[in-house]
Amino acid sequence: MILPRNPFKAGLAHGEPLYGIWAGFAHPYATEITASFGYDWMLIDGEHAPNTVPSILAQLQAVAPYHTAPVVRAVGHDQLLIKQLLDIGVQTLMIPMVESAEQARALVQAMRYPPHGFRGVGGGLTRATRWDAVPDYILDAQRELCLIVQVESRAGIDNAAAIAAVEGVDAVFIGPADLSTGLGHVGNPSHREVQQCIRQAIDATLAAGKACGILAPAEDDAxxxxxxxxxxxxxxxxxxxxxxxxxxxxxxxxDLTAAPSTSRTY
Known part of the structure; x- marks a missing residue:
């Protein structure tokens, strides 16, 4: 069995626009329905949705037959959780609130086996290796793994160039909601200062030769x-x-009827 291909990483390499959808229901049935819509990628959210490692695994299994590529967002920088997520077959991982190059380098190391990192070896216990059916997984795994670091604070914006320049960081994702809140413009990511920071992060990411992404449900923003x-x-x-x-x-x-009655007849 060959190492499973990462279609999201391949899409980034081709330079084509990739349109995604957030999957927040934390249930494989709902996530499978969402995968059937045809978006290029979907974010299985482990930060703000009520997900666990088993629920994320079930969603990965549910969406495997579909075109939409799963991206999983972890709740934080926990290296042990990152190990578990990689072992269940997560290939594209997004980590929130990255504010320095040091944090980014630690995340890269958490995704790599020694001597380049400190990811633990699960071998035949893991879905990632297809239970030891993928030859040389330890040597080849990094080829199909993709690390997205999320920049969503003043410190992250200030350090965006250094973060994006870290070897092993594949892409930077900007979070307008947290960024605008942290800058004191609660609920207003369209504020001039927030927009300037977003543009600064995008320019810094592109200058480092990395891909940049963002959450933008409003069409004009997107x-x-x-x-x-x-x-x-x-x-x-x-x-x-x-x-x-x-x-x-x-x-x-x-809008076409009178106000609903407080009593009902069945």
Missing amino acids: RRYQAWGCQFIAVGIDISLMRQAALNNLARYR
Whole structure:
């Protein structure tokens, strides 16, 4: 058996735009439905969605037959958790709140086996090796692994050039919500200062020869960031899309009828 290919990493290498969707329901059935929509990639969120290692594994298995490439966001920088996520077959890993080149280098080491890092060897116990069916997995694994570091604070923006320059960092992803909040512009990522910081991070990432991504559910934002150089953009969030569609559906009827009665007859 050959080492499984990472379609997300291949897409980055081709330089084509990659449009993604956030998967926040933390359930394999919902994630499989989302994978069937045809987005280039999907973010299985282990930071803010109620996911665990087993629930992420179930979602990876559910979406495996589909075109949409899974990206998994860890809850933090925990090196032991990173080991577990890689062992269950995560190939593209996003780590939130990276603020320095030192942090980025530590994350690279957590994804690599000795002598280049300190990832533990699971061998035949792990899905990543297809239970020892992939020859030379330890030697070849890094070829198909992809590390995305998330820049979403003032410190991250200030250090974006150094972070992006770290060997082993494949891409930088910008988080406008945390960034705007941290800069004191709560709920307003369109603020001029926030936009200047986003542009600064994009320019620094591209100057380092790395791919840049961002979360931008609003179309005008997505198109602006793409024009600035972002290659992979999350243009939708499954929960938000469902909520808005449901509200719009209900409004079609509530707007045409009297206020609902407090009593019902069945």
